[in-house]
Amino acid sequence: MVSEAILANSIFYPAYCLFLPTSIIATVVDALLLFVILRSRAKLLATKLDQIVAALIGVCLLRSSVASIRYIVILFLEPSFTSTKLVAIHGSLGVCLMLTFHLMLAVERHVVLCQVDSSRSRLYYVTSIAGCMALSFALLIAVAGSESVGMVTLDPIFHAGSNSSWLWLTISTYVMVIGAILFIYSKTYSKMTAQLRENLASQREERLRLFLQQKVLKSCIIMSLTMVVCYLPGVISLLVSNWLRMDSTTLVWIRSVSGELILMDLVATPIMICFFQTQLRAEVLKLLRWGKISSKFQLPMSNDPCNHSAHAPHLFVRAGTSPGHDYAFDTPLGNALTMYMIQPTFLIGLALNTSLVATFIYARRKLLTIRLDRIVFALLVVCIIWSGSNLRKYVQRMIRPEDPGSSYTGFVNTFNLILVFGINLLLAVERFFVFRNTDPRASRHYFAIVIVIMLLQIIISLWMFISSSSDNGVVPDKPLQSLVWTITVAVSFTGQNLAITILYWRTYKSATQDLIKCANDEVNRARLLVRRKVLIYCMLMASMLILLYLPTVIWHVIKSLSLEVTANNTVVVLVDRIVTEVLALDVLVTPGLVLYFNTDARRELLYVLRLRKRECVRVSEGMEV
DSSP, rough: OOOOHHHHHHTTTHHHIHHHHHHHHHHHHHHHHHHHHHTTHHHTTSSSHHHHHHHHHHHHHHHHHHHHHHHHIIIIITTTOOOOHHHHHHHHHHHHHHHHHHHHHHHHHHHTTTOOOOHHHHHHHHHHHHHHHHHHHHHHHOOOHHHHHOOOOOOOSOTTTTTTHHHHHHHHHHHHHHHHHHHHHHHHHHHHHHHHHHHHTTTTHHHHHHHHHHHHHHHHHHHHHHHHHHHHHHHHHHHHHHOOOOOOHHHHHHHHHHHHHHHHHHHHHHHHHHHHHHHHHHHHHHHOOOOOOGGGGOOOOTTOGGGGGGGGGGGGSSSTOOOOOOEEEEHHEEEEEEEIIIIIHHOOOOOOHHHHHHHHHHHHHHHHHHHHHHHHHHHHHHHHHHHEEEEEHHHHHHSSHHHHHHHHHHHHHHHHHHHHHHHHHHHHHHHHHTTTTTTTTTTHHHHHHHHHHHHHHHHHHHHHHHSSOOOOSSSSSSSSHHHHHHHHHHHIIIIIHHHHHHHHHHHHHHHHHHHHHHTTTTHHHHHHHHHHHHHHHHHHHHHHHHHHHOOOOOHHHHHHOOTTOOOOHHHHHHHHHHHHHHTHHHHHHHHHHHHHHHHHHHHHHHTTTTTSSSSOOOOSSSSSS
């Protein structure tokens, strides 16, 4: 067991709670995948891409197994284990090997997709390997020649004390290799996009081949970006620990977080490989006896164009459709779920939001008096537009599958997404300045900035759907427009929700502090409690926004990257319709929250619907705070 002396030392907490479990999990996963690859090597090591991927898993296994042994020895056997120079050499070598194979992966995709001749391709491989080896040897020499290698922390990359040459060589290696990887991928993706644009009018087989190649390229890019994200905090922690003066506890936890991210890459890389490489996943499932689905999916990650003509019918429903085709409309299950689950949701949402908007207009002198009410009113109008446009799309798709207005529907859907995120951000900004007791005129330029950002996103969306058709009424068909759409929605969802979270957190913190200060002032305390109640209402609306939209974002990423999403898969259609229904619930949740928290709006709606008589004397309990 771990001794109490070790647990009393804060240095050992991360190793015991984070590093050891992560490294053991990584070792098991990497060993399993490498065993499956070697067991089916005739199928899974057929191309150079497969061989590079297998080597990458081998490096992950080597690093995770050595890390597991190291932590077990230090924590359970010999706490005074001090072979730090050997560990530092292993850590530096492991990182260099990871960077080398990611660079070779980028070079391989560039050689295959850009159709580079054999002599130039050999030159590319030799140059990339030689460059990485030179950097690795320089790094190892710096570590081996260091006199200050000491056990500063138990993080996975062992820091070589204050050796400046090791520090700058590490940073230079990371920056140069990552820069080369990103440069190669950018050139390859540009070439791939140009080929897709040139072959829009070509035969289905050629378009299918290019789309498959693009999917494999995206998979490799995502793997490399994940590696960048996992290693970047480690590089930053090196700079921070060498430039800033910190107490030992802070330094330990900064390096612990960055070290855990580095170890997570040893788990994330093989899992992503297994996710993207369908044959490998099928072999793993067959080995684990988890099902018979391995025979359904036979698309290797190598994406050799010569091997995929037989599998083309499994990818798309009809000839001539794009990868974004909404296959759920082409199955009886998809049609039934759309008709009996999604359409009623939008229909009820249209009726509810229309009634509520009419109530706000009818009682505008009571319900539209402050800026908060006007922002909520705009959100309800967006819900009406969204409900109506989706009803039109679904009804027309049921009546006439060849929807000529898909580009229009795609623009309206994107327009609604941008407005929903933007208006919720305006709501957060409004609450922030109200609790700061800021003059409304002084905060206008912040609202103007958010509105300008929304207008720019809307203009970009308009260009996308004017210049490209949309088979599914969501994503443009052309590669460039599809990429821009993905970036626009990702920025809207991630950036604006992050801003909303930060603003609400700071506002709630300020409200709590104000309540503590007014503990003895009953009048101000009552006023602040009412304000905080409205703040909680706004925070709840933002939380529901994230919860309802997050499944759609995740599902869109899976559909964009996964090669086995097929119209014949009942589970896929079921998940697609459920995700769409969760998203559609926003048109019911938003007005429901407005009615629940805004008592004045609820009373006026009941009066408009003739379900309640108007009271002669009425005390306002609405949101006018």
